[in-house]
Amino acid sequence: MKALTLEGLQKTYYDPYKGTQVTAVRDVSLRVEPGEFVSVVGPSGCGKTTILNMIAGFLPHTGGRILVDGTPVDGPGPDRGVVFQSFALFPWKTVLDNVGFGPKMRGVARAERDRIAREYLALAGLAHAADRYPAELSGGMQQRVGVVRALANEPDVLLMDEPFASVDAQTRLMLQEELTRIWQQRRTTVLFITHDVPEAVFLANRVIVLSQGRVLDDVPVPLPHPRRWDALVEDDAFKSLSAKVLARVRSA
Numbered sequence: 001m002k003a004l005t006l007e008g009l010q011k012t013y014y015d016p017y018k019g020t021q022v023t024a025v026r027d028v029s030l031r032v033e034p035g036e037f038v039s040v041v042g043p044s045g046c047g048k049t050t051i052l053n054m055i056a057g058f059l060p061h062t063g064g065r066i067l068v069d070g071t072p073v074d075g076p077g078p079d080r081g082v083v084f085q086s087f088a089l090f091p092w093k094t095v096l097d098n099v100g101f102g103p104k105m106r107g108v109a110r111a112e113r114d115r116i117a118r119e120y121l122a123l124a125g126l127a128h129a130a131d132r133y134p135a136e137l138s139g140g141m142q143q144r145v146g147v148v149r150a151l152a153n154e155p156d157v158l159l160m161d162e163p164f165a166s167v168d169a170q171t172r173l174m175l176q177e178e179l180t181r182i183w184q185q186r187r188t189t190v191l192f193i194t195h196d197v198p199e200a201v202f203l204a205n206r207v208i209v210l211s212q213g214r215v216l217d218d219v220p221v222p223l224p225h226p227r228r229w230d231a232l233v234e235d236d237a238f239k240s241l242s243a244k245v246l247a248r249v250r251s252a
């Protein structure tokens with residue numbers, strides 16, 4: 001488990017053809033403690049995806065620093081796992097081989113990477129789907145495989161950008177419960193990006209509210225784990241925290 005630290009992070013996009021600049025991230029400082037689950041919420045266009053892409057190393061930052069346990073981020077690396085809203089599983093590979101792909105890239109031998117992949121599939125209740133192909137799975141199951149694939153790399157930091165935004169509402173609730181359960185068992189450091197306030201509160205130990213490329217608020221969520229929707233929808237602490245975060249997002 002490692003900490004993720006952002007210090008005065010900044011991103012200005014430059015369009016060389018138009019000669020225009022857009023500052024998407026103005027000044028973001030944030031520390032995610034080892035094993036902590038932090039959600040980032042904010043309205044569309046406030047810079048969430050830009051921040052995640054910089055942490056992932058897909059996009060260079062134009063100011064500030066990104067550190068994983070004190071080491072500056074310089075491009076993508078296996079220490080950071082990423083799950084997007086629309087990510088592609090390899091359609092020609094079985095579920096088992098999709099999940100074992102990261103370990104394979106790291107040179108893990110067949111038997112051992114199959115063992116790792118099966119262990120993570122079992123953790124997500126997907127053991128029965130190991131030999132199937134992505135096209136044979138529902139959208140929700142594909143998304144679960146995507147999450148499991150990221151986890152099987154055993155990254156120090158898991159970065160998620162609205163990973164459940166495109167699945168149906170029922171499946172989304174189930175995936176959220178599953179993610180909190182897996183997080184509780186594995187205690188990976190997680191930065192989870194969403195524009196959905198109840199989702200942010202449900203999952204996290206702490207919710208960061210972002211507005212126009214700055215941190216507007218930092219709200220602790222001291223609710224016990226594992227979390228379940230049937231209990232939390234009626235829970236006063238959950239309701240008042242969600243209302244508080246929603247008010248902050250609306251003021252953003």
Ligand SMILES: Nc1ncnc2c1ncn2[C@@H]1O[C@H](COP(=O)(O)OP(=O)(O)O)[C@@H](O)[C@H]1O
Nearest residue numbers: 013022023024043044045046047048049050051
């Ligand atoms: N490649 C790009 N070039 C120029 N501007 C961009 C680019 N990507 C995003 N932006 C701008 O940066 C801002 C933040 O975008 P984004 O990080 O995608 O926000 P969010 O994920 O919160 O919706 C927006 O104003 C968006 O138009």
Ligand SMILES: [Mg+2]
Nearest residue numbers: 048049050161
């Ligand atoms: Mg986005």
